[in-house]
Amino acid sequence: MNTVSLGPLVLDGDRAAALVGIGLFLVAVEIADRVGGRRGTTAALGPHAWLLLAACIVAARAGFVAAHAESFAAAPRDALKVWQGGFSLAAGAVGGGVAALVLVRRSPRRALPLVASAALALGGTAAVSAALPDPRGALLPRVDATDLSGAPVEIGAAGGPLVLNLWAGWCPPCRREMPMMVAAAGMEDAPRFLFVNQGEDAGTVARFLASAGLPGRDVALDREARLMAALGAEGLPVTVFVDAAGRLHDTHTGEISRAALAAGMRRIVKDTE
Structure with missing residues (x-):
């Protein structure tokens, strides 16, 4: 990245x-x-x-x-x-x-x-x-993850438009941005969101979500942080915008602003119209 x-x-x-x-x-x-x-x-x-x-x-x-x-x-x-x-x-x-x-x-x-x-x-x-390397245009790597119940989630299989957020409960900027991102995911005409936790188990993630008053939907667990490795990410949080063809349209490392998130969402949705 x-x-x-x-x-x-x-x-x-x-x-x-x-x-x-x-x-x-x-x-x-x-x-x-x-x-x-x-x-x-x-x-x-x-x-x-x-x-x-x-x-x-x-x-x-x-x-x-x-x-x-x-x-x-x-x-x-x-x-x-x-x-x-x-x-x-x-x-x-x-x-x-x-x-x-x-x-x-x-x-x-x-x-x-x-x-x-x-x-x-x-x-x-x-x-x-x-x-610096430019990841835009590369296919979203396929990584196996699970949801909170243990059911498999295959990242990179369904294409886009998709907003991927790599996060962890110990990461302060991840915690700050997540309520705003969850609200954005619930907006009308929003692309699909997937919040992929890096390295934590289901119990830890569930406790964090409950304490923050956040829903468990659209949350995936990547216990081995394979997605970080596949993307070459060096820190958290990371937000990845994926277009309809399943290719990386843009990436953002660090806490993302409401405006940057909205702009990224508009771009990947517009590409499908």
């Missing part, structure tokens, strides 16, 4: 690429500041670079929230849950461009190092994205 593992921290590929880009941008600005300071040719970039970066991030988040206004209207506080992901590249570019124009007009000498730093950051982001 398109993830990056840093010790116990597992990042979705898009987030990892964005963090690399941000890091490269700040490093390049620091180098430009030091070189320009020695030569006396460049106004200090550091504080302005942070303002530029903040403008990009705020605009990117605002653009994503605006594009998924219906989902955020149902839960306005979700707009603050930035750890779930959800940023608009186009909106971020517009916000950053406006901020850069303002900064450059005040001091034209900042233009070249800022543009060069931004270009390096974009190049690094693109390189990381290109280097």
